[in-house]
Amino acid sequence: MIVDVALGARTYPIHIEAGLLARAGALLAPLVAAKPGGKRLAVVTDRAVAGLHLPALEASLAAEGIAVDAIVLEPGEGAKNWAGLERVCEGLLALGVERRDVVVALGGGVVGDLTGFAASILRRGCGFVQIPTTLLAQVDSSVGGKTAINAAAGKNLIGAFHQPAMVLIDPQVLATLPPRELRAGYAEVVKYGLLGDAGFFDWCEANAAAVLAGDAAAQAEAIAVSCRAKARIVAADERETEDVRALLNLGHTFGHAFEAEAGFSDRLLHGEGVALGMALAFAFSARLGLCPAADAARAQAHLAAHGFTLSPAALGLAAPPARLIAHMMQDKKVSAGRLPFILVRGIGQAFVARDVALAEVEAFLAEVVG
Numbered sequence: 259m260i261v262d263v264a265l266g267a268r269t270y271p272i273h274i275e276a277g278l279l280a281r282a283g284a285l286l287a288p289l290v291a292a293k294p295g296g297k298r299l300a301v302v303t304d305r306a307v308a309g310l311h312l313p314a315l316e317a318s319l320a321a322e323g324i325a326v327d328a329i330v331l332e333p334g335e336g337a338k339n340w341a342g343l344e345r346v347c348e349g350l351l352a353l354g355v356e357r358r359d360v361v362v363a364l365g366g367g368v369v370g371d372l373t374g375f376a377a378s379i380l381r382r383g384c385g386f387v388q389i390p391t392t393l394l395a396q397v398d399s400s401v402g403g404k405t406a407i408n409a410a411a412g413k414n415l416i417g418a419f420h421q422p423a424m425v426l427i428d429p430q431v432l433a434t435l436p437p438r439e440l441r442a443g444y445a446e447v448v449k450y451g452l453l454g455d456a457g458f459f460d461w462c463e464a465n466a467a468a469v470l471a472g473d474a475a476a477q478a479e480a481i482a483v484s485c486r487a488k489a490r491i492v493a494a495d496e497r498e499t500e501d502v503r504a505l506l507n508l509g510h511t512f513g514h515a516f517e518a519e520a521g522f523s524d525r526l527l528h529g530e531g532v533a534l535g536m537a538l539a540f541a542f543s544a545r546l547g548l549c550p551a552a553d554a555a556r557a558q559a560h561l562a563a564h565g566f567t568l569s570p571a572a573l574g575l576a577a578p579p580a581r582l583i584a585h586m587m588q589d590k591k592v593s594a595g596r597l598p599f600i601l602v603r604g605i606g607q608a609f610v611a612r613d614v615a616l617a618e619v620e621a622f623l624a625e626v627v628g
């Protein structure tokens with residue numbers, strides 16, 4: 259299946275197909291320039307993914323006469339920082355990657371965000387291809403061109419919009435993904451239902467267990483629906499200026515604040531922060547009388563039933579509300595000193611609220627954080 263991200267001259271395909279990694283060489287070959295030393299392709303990945311899935315990609319490229327130069331990072335969010343960016347940029351320069359070359363990001367959202375950002379600045383911008391290997395990256399981060407690293411002041415604060423040339427999704431690679439990572443990725447799947455597609459949320463209620471148990475058909479459906487939704491939203495509002503793309507941030511303003519409290523570590527994975535943040539966004543919307551309490555309860559019950567911890571205290575992240583708000587004020591949506599929130603009128607009905615008083619948020623957090 260191919261889903262296009264329609265961006266005029268920068269339109270690119272998302273190929274979704276079981277077993278695609280072993281056939282990726284044929285799709286990548288037209289993007290690799292012939293050079294005096296032969297055809298070579300730089301691949302950025304992490305140590306865990308390199309051990310499990312790099313050989314299949316290397317073999318498929320070798321069949322096309324293309325050699326791989328791999329840059330292998332340590333796994334986890336800790337790599338998505340200035341040091342990681344320097345490592346990738348210096349590595350790509352040492353390999354002689356040129357402005358018209360493409361670089362491949364093989365891995366989860368960390369590898370994708372970091373490699374994409376490096377590509378956006380390398381020699382003032384080179385191309386890149388996303389080959390996402392986590393559920394989160396297959397349903398969300400590999401599509402749409404948000405690239406970034408974390409800064410001391412917060413999440414994804416240094417980055418660029420830089421679209422990939424192509425996204426290659428092989429759902430079979432999810433077979434090796436640890437259950438905790440699969441669940442974290444599921445948060446970004448159910449997000450599409452909660453923000454704008456009540457019918458898909460119904461589907462999630464019926465099929466989440468299958469997705470999390472590794473059922474191939476359920477995973478394929480989750481990936482296809484998610485990629486179609488993200489492609490449509492990105493095409494409508496690539497740079498998040500029209501209150502359309504911002505809806506993809508449902509749960510993220512709260513979630514990123516708790517990720518910051520956790521020091522961007524595996525104490526709280528991004529998807530786990532998003533699940534907590536979505537539960538809080540629904541609870542806060544209900545408290546403000548914007549959303550039926552029953553919808554908030556239904557969203558929270560679904561997340562809890564599938565193993566997400568929705569209490570900051572239980573996560574060991576019961577930070578003072580004022581500190582959480584200080585994290586939130588670094589959100590990239592802040593404009594003229596005011597922080598918009600993605601709130602909901604019900605399941606599938608997210609909207610951008612620009613008139614939320616921070617005192618209300620602080621009082622809410624004081625209650626839920628305890």
Ligand SMILES: NC(=O)c1ccc[n+]([C@@H]2O[C@H](COP(=O)([O-])OP(=O)(O)OC[C@H]3O[C@@H](n4cnc5c(N)ncnc54)[C@H](O)[C@@H]3O)[C@@H](O)[C@H]2O)c1
Pocket residue numbers: 304305306307310333334335338365366367368369371391392393394395398399400401402403404405414431432433434435436439442443446528529
């Ligand atoms: N750019 C965007 O639009 C966007 C969207 C959502 C999230 N993100 C970012 O993505 C990041 C989170 O991505 P993630 O959840 O993929 O985390 P990740 O990249 O850290 O990967 C999670 C873990 O899974 C391992 N792994 C990856 N693929 C594997 C496989 N097939 N089998 C076994 N292990 C595998 C990795 O080594 C890592 O330890 C965060 O930094 C978040 O901010 C970006």
Ligand SMILES: O=C(O)C(=O)C[C@@H](O)[C@H](O)[C@H](O)COP(=O)(O)O
Pocket residue numbers: 398402404413414446498503504506507510590
């Ligand atoms: O693609 C988007 O737009 C998103 O908001 C997707 C999010 O899931 C993702 O985590 C994104 O990186 C968050 O964006 P940010 O602008 O808040 O860093």
Ligand SMILES: [Zn+2]
Pocket residue numbers: 398446510528532
């Ligand atoms: Zn996210």
